[in-house]
Amino acid sequence: MRYLPLSADDRAEMLRAIGAPSVEDLFVDVPEAVRAGAVFDLPDHQGEIAIERAFTAHAMKNLSPGCAPSFLGAGAYRHHGPAAVDALVQRGEFLTSYTPYQPEISQGTLQALFEFQTQVCMLTGMEVANASMYDGATACAEAALMAARVTRRKSVLVSGSVHPHYAEVTETQLRFTDVACERLAPDPVGVEDLIGRVGPDLACVIVQTPSVFGRLSDYSALAAACHAAGALLVVAVAEPVSLGALMPPGEMGADIVVVDGSSLGMPLSFGGPGVGLFATREKYLRNMPGRLVGQTVDVDGRRGWVLTLSTREQHIRREKATSNICTNSGLCALAFSIHVAMLGEAGFAKLAAVNHATAVKLAQGVATVPGVKVTTPAFFNEFAAMLPKPAAEVVEALAARGILGGVPAARLFPSYPELDNLLLLAATETNTEQDIDALVAALAEVLR
Numbered sequence: 001m002r003y004l005p006l007s008a009d010d011r012a013e014m015l016r017a018i019g020a021p022s023v024e025d026l027f028v029d030v031p032e033a034v035r036a037g038a039v040f041d042l043p044d045h046q047g048e049i050a051i052e053r054a055f056t057a058h059a060m061k062n063l064s065p066g067c068a069p070s071f072l073g074a075g076a077y078r079h080h081g082p083a084a085v086d087a088l089v090q091r092g093e094f095l096t097s098y099t100p101y102q103p104e105i106s107q108g109t110l111q112a113l114f115e116f117q118t119q120v121c122m123l124t125g126m127e128v129a130n131a132s133m134y135d136g137a138t139a140c141a142e143a144a145l146m147a148a149r150v151t152r153r154k155s156v157l158v159s160g161s162v163h164p165h166y167a168e169v170t171e172t173q174l175r176f177t178d179v180a181c182e183r184l185a186p187d188p189v190g191v192e193d194l195i196g197r198v199g200p201d202l203a204c205v206i207v208q209t210p211s212v213f214g215r216l217s218d219y220s221a222l223a224a225a226c227h228a229a230g231a232l233l234v235v236a237v238a239e240p241v242s243l244g245a246l247m248p249p250g251e252m253g254a255d256i257v258v259v260d261g262s263s264l265g266m267p268l269s270f271g272g273p274g275v276g277l278f279a280t281r282e283k284y285l286r287n288m289p290g291r292l293v294g295q296t297v298d299v300d301g302r303r304g305w306v307l308t309l310s311t312r313e314q315h316i317r318r319e320k321a322t323s324n325i326c327t328n329s330g331l332c333a334l335a336f337s338i339h340v341a342m343l344g345e346a347g348f349a350k351l352a353a354v355n356h357a358t359a360v361k362l363a364q365g366v367a368t369v370p371g372v373k374v375t376t377p378a379f380f381n382e383f384a385a386m387l388p389k390p391a392a393e394v395v396e397a398l399a400a401r402g403i404l405g406g407v408p409a410a411r412l413f414p415s416y417p418e419l420d421n422l423l424l425l426a427a428t429e430t431n432t433e434q435d436i437d438a439l440v441a442a443l444a445e446v447l448r
């Protein structure tokens with residue numbers, strides 16, 4: 001009985017031991033209105049082999065990006081993962097390592113994190129980076145909190161260019177603080193006036209490039225306006241490969257850069273796990289959340305690595321902690337770092353160029369389909385296309401033909417019916433010309 005080890009007699013004995021008349025009495029603190037009133041419609045307990053068969057059958061209903069032409073994106077991008085990445089991260093030294101509290105026995109892990117931080121700084125154009133966070137969304141929320149600490153202001157503005165998952169996590173985090181969060185409506189064409197909203201009470205403006213709709217933006221002017229008003233600029237990046245081709249946020253004047261690095265070193269895995277990259281200016285170093293690995297020398301003058309800063313609750317008095325995040329995504333950060341190191345600077349730039357070229361071919365093909373209009377004028381490897389019918393219906397029809405034809409914008413923004421016909425399409429180095437031809441042909445058939 002691996003899955004259901006307790007019998008009715010076991011449960012009765014446990015209730016007697018704690019003095020509870022019934023299982024229901026354990027949940028008296030949960031409001032009755034939100035409790036499940038009836039028994040869930042689930043099958044009775046089964047043996048292990050039956051459960052394996054049942055879940056295998058459920059899994060076979062999925063259309064995996066590895067088994068079909070896939071143009072999914074919207075914050076999760078499929079890239080080729082070198083076999084060496086898995087081989088290295090699964091070595092026992094890395095797979096079983098924990099927080100490197102004892103540097104004398106954690107030099108390998110510490111050096112790997114130090115190299116990771118260096119790579120993040122180089123990619124983002126920033127001066128310092130921490131040893132990773134959970135994912136891009138939580139890193140974005142931490143950036144808003146950090147900006148409030150730095151500026152001592154209580155207002156955050158989130159652009160309509162930001163992925164809704166990032167914006168929602170930020171709203172949730174700030175809800176339990178005294179920092180107000182204003183979130184603008186989705187902005188597929190880039191018409192919002194962010195500079196006009198920058199004022200003396202604003203802690204930061206949060207933007208994204210490429211935007212959730214794939215649009216590219218240079219936020220240099222916005223950065224200047226923020227700095228003139230004493231506010232910070234936070235730039236989010238959902239696709240780290242774009243940093244191999246585009247101006248890094250640091251060169252635009254960003255004060256904090258947050259990135260979800262999961263598309264490098266990790267498979268899609270139905271949405272997780274992720275790894276959050278967090279970089280900032282050196283002058284804000286002591287307000288940065290998470291931990292930072294630094295380089296030093298031992299008593300014999302040999303190079304070594306240590307946790308230089310760990311301003312979180314486990315290491316410092318609670319009222320002085322910059323974050324309650326209890327760990328970093330160490331293994332995912334290592335996978336990211338290995339993948340980037342294997343590519344090298346030239347290889348990373350080439351990968352970015354291939355991604356963009358493939359997306360251009362895709363956009364050109366999609367634009368030939370009658371009734372379809374590509375609405376993103378400048379993009380990296382993802383763009384939006386307006387269809388003559390609801391995008392969700394089109395995506396289902398394409399899936400029935402064995403093609404994962406993008407993400408309907410309505411799935412991300414269900415409260416905005418004007419986006420119902422908008423489809424987000426992404427292309428990476430994993431897409432072939434045959435994949436693109438298949439999508440274009442199927443799209444034309446579905447829209448006929």
